[in-house]
Amino acid sequence: MTAEVDAFVASHPLFAGLPAGVTSEIAACCRTVAYGPDELLLVEGQPADTLFLVQRGRVAIEIHGADRGTLVVETVETGGAVGWSWLFPPYRWNFDARALGPVGAVAADATCLRAKMDADDEFGRLLVTRVAGVLLERLQATRLRLLDLYGADRAG
Amino acid sequence: MLAETAAAVRGRPPLGPEPLEPVPHRVVGCRKETDDVTTLSLESLSGATPTFAPGQFNMLTAYGVGEAAISVSSSRREAGALRHTVRDVGPVSAALCRARLGDVVGVRGPFGKSWGVGEADLATGDVVVVAGGIGLAPLRGAIDELVHRPDADGGRVFVLTGARDPSQLIFGDDLEAWGRAGAVVAVTVDTAPRGWTGHVGLVTSLLGGIDCDPGTTTALICGPEIMMRFTAKALVDRGIDPRRIKLSMERNMQCGLGWCGHCQLGPYLLCRDGPVLPYGGDVARLMTERER
Amino acid sequence: MRTGGTATIDRHGLDLLIAALAEAGFDTKGPVVREGAIMPGAIRTSADLPVGVRDAQGPGHYRLEHSGDDRLFDWAVGPGSWNAEFFPPSQELWRSTSTGDITSHARPGPGSTRPLAIVGARPCELAALAVLDRVLLDGAVTDPDYAARRADAFVMVAECGTPAATCFCTSMGTGPAATGGFDLALTELDGGGQRYVVRVGSDRGAAFLEGVPHAGAVPTDLTARDRRLASAAAAIVRTVNSDRVAGLLADSIDHPHWDEIAERCLACGNCTMVCPTCFCSDVSDTTDLTGEVRRDRTWSSCFDLDHSYLHGGSVRVSVSSRYRQWLTHKLSTWWDQFDTSGCVGCGRCVAWCPVGIDLTEEVAVITADDGRAGPASGPLPATESESVSESGSAGGTP
Structure with missing residues (x-):
């Protein structure tokens, strides 16, 4: 862990405002990573072992279907976070995440985070609450996209 | 009062061009x-x-x-x-x-009422423009003037636009030109085809990537009503004054003169009092009331 | 004779007045009995007015009765109002070739090019015209056809001595006396003398009055007029709390009673068609085989689904929301839009509702509480137990 990572974790929207003791505990599980264009951050079916905090670049959350090719479900940019399946058994990724260009991120080791959550209920509560906040935002955005607001089927 | 009204009518000068004649x-x-x-x-x-x-x-x-x-x-x-x-x-x-x-x-x-570009409250400060689909059309003239504000006192212009998919994006040349003129331009789509390397997601997800100063920001939003509602909420969450968030509202319009009665939204005749209205005040509430 | 002056005329004087108006080029119209109702129509003499006719009105009820006497104005209001003379139910706006060359337009309007003289408009009907003036004359742009019709019209109002059970003009401040907007105001005096107190509202009115036999109004005449109008006011039973109704309705958008009304309301739009202030209109184009395009403006109703149509669907689909739109517009948002009430208390919507929905009653229910806390006062338990026992068969729920 470096002071730089510590500072980034403390200022990332996912964790900003949490007590310094908590963010440094998270940062203690983190390392910086970098990906080139088209490199996969996570792969469907593989063990879900990382939470990515995006520092720069754009990550596509993807899924592929035989007849439809690769479909980008959503993109995550600077200030966003990627990877939630590490929180829930069986800890396997459900989507792919691909770098759409150079991507820099801080990667938190999920085993490390889970161990700290098991050991410290308050730490666990704070972490889950923050993650749930982002998931709620994503859920709401997904619901609105389901409505196909700009759809052309409203012609009268 | 009645007599005065009738008298006023009689005293009117000759009528100008027929207002209902195109x-x-x-x-x-x-x-x-x-x-x-x-x-x-x-x-x-x-x-x-x-x-x-x-x-x-x-x-x-x-x-x-x-x-x-x-x-x-x-x-x-x-x-x-x-x-x-x-x-x-x-x-x-x-x-x-x-x-x-x-x-x-x-x-x-x-x-109707305009966005107010060229007026005092939009002369300086940051401006966040959020458009959904064809909603970019009524904003085009506003953005073009905003990115060329003569003396914006450091105020920046952010143009965030969303569309169903890249083929539905309009004014691509303009978006590029506004970017060259200094605006922060971001585009997102709901559905991405192969090869699309841009943003994918709801237009509100673009707000996370901009660093407007909430204290000076005015927001101009046009798009489907639900999109405007959620965008306005997200902007309020960012600390932007709801009265400085302007929406272009839409209802059935048949005259443009406040005579036909179709474009009512509660207390407003949108052709006369709108289409641009502040989100703050009663519009936020009206948008959540069913069948208004 | 000056504005504000008073006189009396008799039936013969009234006939001469009508004749003088016709002679001066006015298209003389007044209330006439037509198809079982009192409606605006052409008149040549006072004999064309509803002589000896009364109207019996109630929620969903309107009947004419013949008294056998020779009084002219012992009725309240019929379904038609004078708004239609100035803002026609259907009006051609213009014609054009398909390439946009306008070949004609409506001004000064179809039918008569002569100015209108109304003999026997009601005070609430003049108030309704003043409300329409706010919409069509006093905005940023003036409706030229309406303005032209309105500017030339001569108005003789007949103050109300015999209100109907559906009237509530006293709540809305529009009757039974006329306070302005007329050239001459008539009050039919009691008894069989066929005498009328006339008040002068304009120079033009004075000129016409001076042209016919008239006498000065003596104090007993004026007292008789006051007594007649006071007894009319006292006979009005329906009320609306006009001081507070606008704000209370604005706060009652989610009141459960709107749904209850919707169970009775047929969304037929009768209330909007008989309302003298309803101004909503549709604009539609038609083309003929020669390529000529014609644009018409036609009255429309907020009860029509299409009224709120927005590419793909209507905003107000439920009957509940459409009734709510109508009522809250009349009594609440009209103030926001035009700085006046949209309701003049004529009671037409009450009488001509086929299921007898009574605006005054619905307003009282909706504004009695905030829609969530139950009635603010009153014997709630007794009312509840009564309604339970009475509705046992109709309610369907044990």
Whole structure:
């Protein structure tokens, strides 16, 4: 862990405002990573072992279907976070995440985070609450996209 | 009071041009923006083009079909023809989209309240413009003037636009030009085809990537009502004053003059009091009330 | 004779007045009995007015009765109002070739090009015209056809001595006396003398009055007029709390009673068609085989689904929301839009509702509480137990 990572974790929207003791505990599980264009951050079916905090670049959350090719479900940019399946058994990724260009991120080791959550209920509560906040935002955005607001089927 | 009213009527000067009579304009430009969106450039047969402010609309007549309210999508920085960007959603808009060079289209207007670009509250400070789909059309003239504000005192312009998919994006050239002129431009789509390396997600997800100063920010939003509602909420969460968030509201409009009664939204006649209204005040509530 | 002056005329004087108006080029119209109702129509003499006719009105009820006497104005209001003379139910706006050359337009309007003289408009009907003036004259742009019709019209009002059970003009401040907007105001005096107190509202009115036999109004005449109008006011039973109704309705958008009304409301739009202030209109184009395009403006109703149509669907689909739109517009948002009430208390919507929905009653229910806390006062338990026992068969729920 470096002071730089510590500072980034403390200022990332996912964790900003949490007590310094908590963010440094998270940062203690983190390392910086970098990906080139088209490199996969996570792969469907593989063990879900990382939470990515995006520092720069754009990550596509993807899924592929035989007849439809690769479909980008959503993109995550600077200030966003990627990877939630590490929180829930069986800890396997459900989507792919691909770098759409150079991507820099801080990667938190999920085993490390889970161990700290098991050991410290308050730490666990704070972490889950923050993650749930982002998931709620994503859920709401997904619901609105389901409505196909700009759809052309409203012609009268 | 009644006697005064009647007396006032009798004392009125001779009537001007019939307000319900369209002024014939010739189509001097047609540009297909997407499969169902066309921009028409119109020139008055009599030569006179009325002044407008971005955000206002005209009633366009497709002769023999009918009349529809269409926002002006010109910039006042552009000389010449009046532009309207029309999406084919009904008989009149379909006929307008089918118009060819040389055809005659009727124009009445402009009507309604504008975005207020050029007025004091938008002269300085950050401006966040959020558009969904064809919602970029009534904002086009506003953005074009905003990115060329003469003395913006450091205020920046953010243009966030969302569309169903990349083929539905309009004004690609303009987005590039605004970016070159200094605006922060971001585009997102709901559905990405292969090869798309841009943003994918709801237009509100673009807000996370901008660093506007909430204390000076004015927001201009136009798009489907639900999109505007959620965008406005997200901006309020960012600390932006709800009274400085402006929305372009839409209801059935048949006259533009406050006479036909169709465009009511609670206390507002949108053709007269809108279409641009502040989110703060009662609009936030009206948007959540069913069937208003 | 000056504005504000008073006189009396008799039936013969009234006939001469009508004749003088016709002679001066006015298209003389007044209330006439037509198809079982009192409606605006052409008149040549006072004999064309509803002589000896009364109207019996209630929620969903309107009947004419013949008294056998020779009084002219012992009725309240019929379904038609004078708004239609100035803002026609259907009006051609213009014609054009398909290439946009306007070949004609409506001004000064179809039918008569002569100015209108109304003999026997009601005070609430003049108030309704003043409300329409706010919409069509006093905005940023003036409706030229309406303005032209309105500017030339001569108005003789007949103050109300015999209100109907559906009237509530006293709540809305529009009757039974006329306070302005007329050239001459008539009050039919009691008894069989066929005498009328006339008040002068304009120079033009004075000129016409001076042209016919008239006498000065003596104090007993004026007292008789006051007594007649006071007894009319006292006979009005329906009320609306006009001081507070606008704000209370604005706060009652989610009141459960709107749904209850919707169970009775047929969304037929009768209330909007008989309302003298309803101004909503549709604009439609038609083309003939020669390529000529014609645009018409036609009355429309907020009860029509299409009224709130927005590419793909209507905003107000439920009957509940459409009734709510109508009522809150009349009594609440009209103030926001035009700085006046949209309701003049004529009671037409009550009488001509086929299921007898009574605006005054619905307003009282909706504004009695905030829609969530139950009635603010009153014997709630007794009312509840009564309604339970009475509705045992109709309610369907044990």
